[in-house]
Amino acid sequence: MTETSAHSALYRKHILGVDQFDPELLAEIFPLSVSMLERVDRHDPTLRDILAGYLLIVFFYEASTRTSCSHEAAMKRLGGEVIVRENIQFSSVSKGETLEDTIRTFAQYGDIIALRHYDVGSVERASKVCDVPIINAGDGTGEHPTQALLDVFTIRSEMKNIESLKVVFVGDLKHGRTVHSLSRLIASRYGTRIGCYAPESLRMSNELRAELGRQTIVEEYETFEQAIAEADVLYVTRIQQERMPQVEYDRVKGMYILTPELMQHAKERMIVMHPFPRKGEIDSRVDLDPRAAYFRQAKNGLAVRMALLKLVLAG
Amino acid sequence: MTETSAHSALYRKHILGVDQFDPELLAEIFPLSVSMLERVDRHDPTLRDILAGYLLIVFFYEASTRTSCSHEAAMKRLGGEVIVRENIQFSSVSKGETLEDTIRTFAQYGDIIALRHYDVGSVERASKVCDVPIINAGDGTGEHPTQALLDVFTIRSEMKNIESLKVVFVGDLKHGRTVHSLSRLIASRYGTRIGCYAPESLRMSNELRAELGRQTIVEEYETFEQAIAEADVLYVTRIQQERMPQVEYDRVKGMYILTPELMQHAKERMIVMHPFPRKGEIDSRVDLDPRAAYFRQAKNGLAVRMALLKLVLAG
Amino acid sequence: MTETSAHSALYRKHILGVDQFDPELLAEIFPLSVSMLERVDRHDPTLRDILAGYLLIVFFYEASTRTSCSHEAAMKRLGGEVIVRENIQFSSVSKGETLEDTIRTFAQYGDIIALRHYDVGSVERASKVCDVPIINAGDGTGEHPTQALLDVFTIRSEMKNIESLKVVFVGDLKHGRTVHSLSRLIASRYGTRIGCYAPESLRMSNELRAELGRQTIVEEYETFEQAIAEADVLYVTRIQQERMPQVEYDRVKGMYILTPELMQHAKERMIVMHPFPRKGEIDSRVDLDPRAAYFRQAKNGLAVRMALLKLVLAG
Numbered sequence: 001m002t003e004t005s006a007h008s009a010l011y012r013k014h015i016l017g018v019d020q021f022d023p024e025l026l027a028e029i030f031p032l033s034v035s036m037l038e039r040v041d042r043h044d045p046t047l048r049d050i051l052a053g054y055l056l057i058v059f060f061y062e063a064s065t066r067t068s069c070s071h072e073a074a075m076k077r078l079g080g081e082v083i084v085r086e087n088i089q090f091s092s093v094s095k096g097e098t099l100e101d102t103i104r105t106f107a108q109y110g111d112i113i114a115l116r117h118y119d120v121g122s123v124e125r126a127s128k129v130c131d132v133p134i135i136n137a138g139d140g141t142g143e144h145p146t147q148a149l150l151d152v153f154t155i156r157s158e159m160k161n162i163e164s165l166k167v168v169f170v171g172d173l174k175h176g177r178t179v180h181s182l183s184r185l186i187a188s189r190y191g192t193r194i195g196c197y198a199p200e201s202l203r204m205s206n207e208l209r210a211e212l213g214r215q216t217i218v219e220e221y222e223t224f225e226q227a228i229a230e231a232d233v234l235y236v237t238r239i240q241q242e243r244m245p246q247v248e249y250d251r252v253k254g255m256y257i258l259t260p261e262l263m264q265h266a267k268e269r270m271i272v273m274h275p276f277p278r279k280g281e282i283d284s285r286v287d288l289d290p291r292a293a294y295f296r297q298a299k300n301g302l303a304v305r306m307a308l309l310k311l312v313l314a315g
Numbered sequence: 316m317t318e319t320s321a322h323s324a325l326y327r328k329h330i331l332g333v334d335q336f337d338p339e340l341l342a343e344i345f346p347l348s349v350s351m352l353e354r355v356d357r358h359d360p361t362l363r364d365i366l367a368g369y370l371l372i373v374f375f376y377e378a379s380t381r382t383s384c385s386h387e388a389a390m391k392r393l394g395g396e397v398i399v400r401e402n403i404q405f406s407s408v409s410k411g412e413t414l415e416d417t418i419r420t421f422a423q424y425g426d427i428i429a430l431r432h433y434d435v436g437s438v439e440r441a442s443k444v445c446d447v448p449i450i451n452a453g454d455g456t457g458e459h460p461t462q463a464l465l466d467v468f469t470i471r472s473e474m475k476n477i478e479s480l481k482v483v484f485v486g487d488l489k490h491g492r493t494v495h496s497l498s499r500l501i502a503s504r505y506g507t508r509i510g511c512y513a514p515e516s517l518r519m520s521n522e523l524r525a526e527l528g529r530q531t532i533v534e535e536y537e538t539f540e541q542a543i544a545e546a547d548v549l550y551v552t553r554i555q556q557e558r559m560p561q562v563e564y565d566r567v568k569g570m571y572i573l574t575p576e577l578m579q580h581a582k583e584r585m586i587v588m589h590p591f592p593r594k595g596e597i598d599s600r601v602d603l604d605p606r607a608a609y610f611r612q613a614k615n616g617l618a619v620r621m622a623l624l625k626l627v628l629a630g
Numbered sequence: 631m632t633e634t635s636a637h638s639a640l641y642r643k644h645i646l647g648v649d650q651f652d653p654e655l656l657a658e659i660f661p662l663s664v665s666m667l668e669r670v671d672r673h674d675p676t677l678r679d680i681l682a683g684y685l686l687i688v689f690f691y692e693a694s695t696r697t698s699c700s701h702e703a704a705m706k707r708l709g710g711e712v713i714v715r716e717n718i719q720f721s722s723v724s725k726g727e728t729l730e731d732t733i734r735t736f737a738q739y740g741d742i743i744a745l746r747h748y749d750v751g752s753v754e755r756a757s758k759v760c761d762v763p764i765i766n767a768g769d770g771t772g773e774h775p776t777q778a779l780l781d782v783f784t785i786r787s788e789m790k791n792i793e794s795l796k797v798v799f800v801g802d803l804k805h806g807r808t809v810h811s812l813s814r815l816i817a818s819r820y821g822t823r824i825g826c827y828a829p830e831s832l833r834m835s836n837e838l839r840a841e842l843g844r845q846t847i848v849e850e851y852e853t854f855e856q857a858i859a860e861a862d863v864l865y866v867t868r869i870q871q872e873r874m875p876q877v878e879y880d881r882v883k884g885m886y887i888l889t890p891e892l893m894q895h896a897k898e899r900m901i902v903m904h905p906f907p908r909k910g911e912i913d914s915r916v917d918l919d920p921r922a923a924y925f926r927q928a929k930n931g932l933a934v935r936m937a938l939l940k941l942v943l944a945g
Contacts, residue, residue, distance in 0.1 A: 096907065096909045097906075380718070
């Protein structure tokens with residue numbers, strides 16, 4: 001590891017939640033992510049020296065192919081090895097065994113664990129008994145810090161100055177873990193203005209609104225056109241049919257579908273994001289619009305996770 | 316990549332169907348496959364330099380352990396990295412997400428995708444939106460080009476001159492994707508004579524017969540003994556019970572089982588092939604016969620896939 | 631492979647059962663395991679040269695995440711590549727195909743196979759047709775030689791002189807494959823004294839008692855306190871509720887739970903082992919006791935498997 005002399009503040013630390021990403025750390029992670037992306041694109045062979053000999057265990061109690069593949073690819077791009085086990089909830093290790101026992105055992109095999117679990121707080125609980133660093137890859141409705149980080153990185157890469165932007169969230173603002181983590185991170189760290197456009201029953205909770213309101217201006221929009229028009233970043237999320245009364249779903253269905261026609265209301269310089277998978281919220285014709293940033297967003301996930309793995313394992 | 320100066324015609328191309336394998340390409344793939352086999356067998360350490368730093372994503376919407384392992388082993392033998400996800404049809408990514416969205420996302424993580432899907436034409440559809448090369452690893456009853464290629468390579472390696480041979484297909488000639496691809500490839504490229512021995516209800520379709528008949532001689536045999544006796548290559552396939560009337564199955568059962576006794580009718584210099592798995596069509600005592608080529612056929616699959624990965628990724 | 635000049639007796643051999651581990655072989659495996667552990671802990675980069683270019687296929691007909699990950703990690707720590715397929719019993723390869731056909735096919739792709747199967751004797755059967763070495767990773771109630779080996783290695787590492795110790799087995803001594811393999815190995819190779827503490831219906835079989843009795847002293851204890859007090863190694867196993875009459879389970883439940891209070895009866899220099907997963911047999915407060923060796927036991931599994939892979943593949 002000749003790349004850094006002094007160690008990062010993340011060195012040998014767990015990554016549990018967005019709160020631990022202070023401005024100094026973000027200032028370390030983001031330029032490194034840019035560099036990772038650039039080195040991947042030109043197939044830099046020295047990239048593989050960075051984590052050669054290190055072993056990541058991707059341990060998912062529920063399947064999330066996107067997130068697990070992104071971690072796996074990040075580690076492999078850096079020359080590291082990866083062991084993946086998904087759907088652990090159906091396997092022998094979870095039968096009657098405590099999460100703590102499982103994690104302490106698997107920590108014997110590798111150098112770092114990326115853990116996803118369906119219970120809020122479970123990853124933090126596991127980290128308390130774990131000899132190696134743990135990355136929280138999502139714990140139920142709790143935290144998913146690397147997702148929030150890749151979202152901020154995407155905004156930063158595409159729009160540069162986060163502080164002066166307005167980020168408008170559309171869709172399910174009540175349950176979405178992504179919306180919670182990201183809005184809290186940008187409001188607290190950058191004072192970014194927040195906009196909201198959601199069906200009555202899926203509005204942001206009063207608690208979250210109040211927390212954000214102490215740090216920035218939070219606006220609500222009455223029409224999709226207005227939300228689109230004012231957004232520097234339009235962050236679209238999925239409305240899950242089972243999460244609202246059928247009568248309301250039938251009413252709102254179609255009021256949240258982004259089309260090329262609606263994109264004519266948008267600023268010339270803005271981006272559309274989506275954590276994916278999408279299910280009709282964004283018409284596939286929008287993909288051709290250069291402002292559609294959601295596939296670049298996936299690639300940024302790779303870059304940010306490469307940066308994090310490097311900082312935690314190699315300093 | 317110091318191995319070739321000019322790039323292959325396959326460089327950065329999708330592999331979608333057998334039609335794209337013209338004589339020039341076959342003349343490039345087969346000698347390279349021979350060399351791959353030889354280098355694997357002597358554990359040549361320079362093999363691992365060929366695709367070091369490249370990442371293959373094996374993405375199977377239905378499990379096919381044999382095919383996925385063969386791709387995975389091929390990439391790893393060349394020093395490349397592999398991400399494997401099978402049974403995607405049950406996972407989160409397929410829930411309501413289009414194949415196009417899934418593929419565009421995963422293309423962000425790797426350098427090439429080996430895709431298997433249960434729908435005819437789906438792999439070609441995916442290739443249209445995919446930034447990285449896609450290898451069709453089977454799309455329903457559609458194409459499975461690498462299987463056809465390894466079959467031709469096996470015939471070529473074992474029997475040398477394909478043009479003057481008679482390849483006799485036995486079993487289910489109606490539904491078998493393998494039979495369709497291989498017979499079309501050898502008839503069109505080499506004019507190889509084709510023989511058929513199948514139950515009434517599983518005969519080759521008139522369309523395929525007509526297509527083959529424009530390029531070569533197609534014969535049908537009345538007895539298994541005759542089929543065996545005339546074959547330079549006896550290509551046995553499985554008769555699936557559910558694909559024919561029970562009364563016919565009961566009648567034909569046993570008329571298609573290759574035994575050491577029946578092998579006495581075969582030429583001294585000929586080979587028996589089978590795409591596997593077999594289910595009783597070939598008595599396991601035949602395995603000891605040097606003319607049984609079906610396990611060598613599996614190894615050839617490794618060699619051909621190594622050659623293809625090398626040509627697509629490194630030119 | 632410059633590490634050894636003469637080849638090990640294990641070179642290119644199958645690992646099928648504990649009987650093949652004679653004193654000379656154990657004298658080769660254990661020091662190598664110690665060295666592996668030490669090199670893993672200091673991230674020795676030359677470790678990755680030992681099996682670079684070799685490919686292990688981990689082929690499990692039933693899932694055992696712990697055992698499969700341990701093999702996978704061992705191979706990757708040595709620079710080798712790994713293909714993992716678990717739950718093969720649900721996959722296409724097992725549909726109607728014989729184990730022999732499957733193994734002969736997959737042997738074409740790799741250099742060594744770690745095979746787990748639910749049928750006693752199946753791994754030995756597979757080894758007869760397999761061109762590459764097979765490691766038995768558990769065949770039903772049959773053998774699980776690497777588990778027995780890691781247990782002996784743990785005793786040896788923690789307590790040094792195995793010959794003079796008393797190893798006390800607690801719990802289900804009737805069905806546990808682990809208990810059978812380990813007790814036979816230590817009795818026959820080291821003459822280690824054996825103690826037993828088990829419910830009436832889960833006592834060691836007369837056959838095993840007689841076999842052990844020919845080689846060493848076997849004692850039975852009436853109370854858990856006595857078993858604990860006399861043990862140099864207390865080997866705790868799980869009592870499976872379904873394996874004894876409900877009325878007896880209700881009676882014995884709680885008579886086999888190791889607590890910090892009970893540990894006060896134990897010698898100052900002794901260790902507690904458990905093959906894991908545990909389900910309440912050992913109170914988690916015991917984890918803090920330095921005599922609790924069960925997590926170190928998991929790490930020793932990694933070390934022993936690294937040693938075995940090295941000896942089989944590289945001599």
